[in-house]
Amino acid sequence: MTSIQNRIVGYRVIKASELQVHPDNWREHPTAQDTALRGILAQVGWVDTALYNVRTGRMIDGHLRKSIAAEDEIPVLDVDLSEDEERLVLATLDPIGAMVQANPHKLAVLREQLSLSSEPLNALLEKYQQEGAAILQALTHPAAETPPAIPLIERFIIPPFSVLDARQAYWQERKRAWLALGIESELGRGSEDKKEGGLVFTPSAQGESIYRLRNEMRATLGYDPSWDEIISEAQHRGMHVFSGTSVFDPVLCEIAYRWFCPAGGSILDPFAGGSVRGIVATALGYAYTGIELRAEQVSANHEQAARIVPEALPIWLTGDSSQMDSLLPSAYQSDFLFTCPPYFDLEKYSDDNRDLSRASSYAAFLETYRAIVALSCARLHEDRLACFVVGDIRDRHGHYRNFVADTVAAFRDCGLELYNEAVLITALGSLPIRVGKMFEASRKLGKTHQNVLVFVKGDWHKAVQAVGPIVVANDIAETMGW
DSSP, rough: OOOOOOOOEEEEEGGGGGGGGOTTTTOOOOOHHHHHHHHHHHHHHOSSSSSTTTTTTEEEEEHHHHHHHSSSEEEEEEEOHHHHHHHHHHHHHHHHHHTTOOOOHHHHHHHHTTTEEEEEEEEHHHHHHHHHHHHHHHHHHHHOOOOOOOOOHHHHOOOOOOETTTHHHHHHHHHHHHHHOOEEEEEEEETOOOOGGOOOOOOOOOOOOHHHHHHHHHHHSSSSSOOHHHHHHEEEEEEEEOSSOOOOOHHHHHHHHHHOEEEEEEETTTTOOHHHHHHHHHHHTEEEEESSSSSHHHHHHHHHHHHHHHOOOEEEEEEEEHHHHHOOOOOOOEEEEEEEOOTTTSSOOOOOOSSSGGGHHHHHHHHHHHHHHHHHTTEEEEEEEEEEEOOOOOOOTTTBBHHHHHHHHHHHHHTTEEEEEEEEEEEOOOOHHHHHHHHHHHHOOOEEEEEEEEESSHHHHHHHHHOOSOOOOHHHHHHOOH
């Protein structure tokens, strides 16, 4: 090994005020360090020196000692270093010293032999002893490797936030997988013939390509074509045309069942509508019972279910949910309520006067709706959850009716409490095209969300315990056992 140079050129005791501090000194001294050093100096005195570079006339180490000594004398060790060497020592002296590790056992023995009058010194040694013990524990008993965090999507299918964004790629990918099973919820709703009274939205609810076609036809024909003409031309060209019927989102079904229903539990749906909620429930191993007023819809649902989930079919009962006690077995109790009720007159489902969407007034609609909520809640086991997907609707004056709040009130009147509330962000469709004119004329915001309301009957702790752990399949094929 090369001989180590001795750069020390002298030792002296001088007034601390004569020492020039280093302009690049980077160390700051907290109050605890200042107090501890004063304590040891008071009890013992000087046992270490300040470090001074005679070539530059600047201190390298000992700045706190100089500050404490003030006008008193301080021992100084003189060294002879170049400016580059001085900077190197200034930068590394303390960090190298800080690399020391305490042997907690030896330090404990040493502390027992000490008589310290300074509490800050005791605190300093206690800190070193605890840190040393922690390091020793880590070296001799290494902790088990922390498993990597599992993404929320893998744990829960969808991140369990109060905003459920159905536009996200992960949502759309899973939705496509469900629909690829052959679910066609609009069957039975009269989508082939509006005269049958199917669930029909305004024909103008189309995508951007249809609106471009409309502009093209307007320029060619010299007049504004009707939507029937536009849709007929679009179909002739093989373009995708919105069917005019709403299809319930299967991904929303899946997360509602997996998150809020006990495994293999029974699900009651008082406003069954299409096949989606029943097929998804059965595919996931739940016992689904839906009540639907329209016999043609029930027939179409059964046909789809027989093709997609033939091993365990959902149950759809044809009838009026306001009379569900005559439709369900007297002992029937569900583990979860899940449905999407009619939004009064926003959509017309049928020509049947018993259909809530054909109620004579909102008050009449609400009276029957509240009665169905009450009957459904009575068929729900204690310590269970319920989920209704609703959206607010405007009256003929353009004001919101507050249907969401009316739904909450209906459940509370049945003794259930609102437990979760989420906003479901839905696809924009043609809204970006339509909203400009609408907003300019009325200042009404384009509505692109629904409300997902979760209620609890009884003790939520017991309800969550009954649901149990959330089991998530990697894909729909795994869910179906393919």
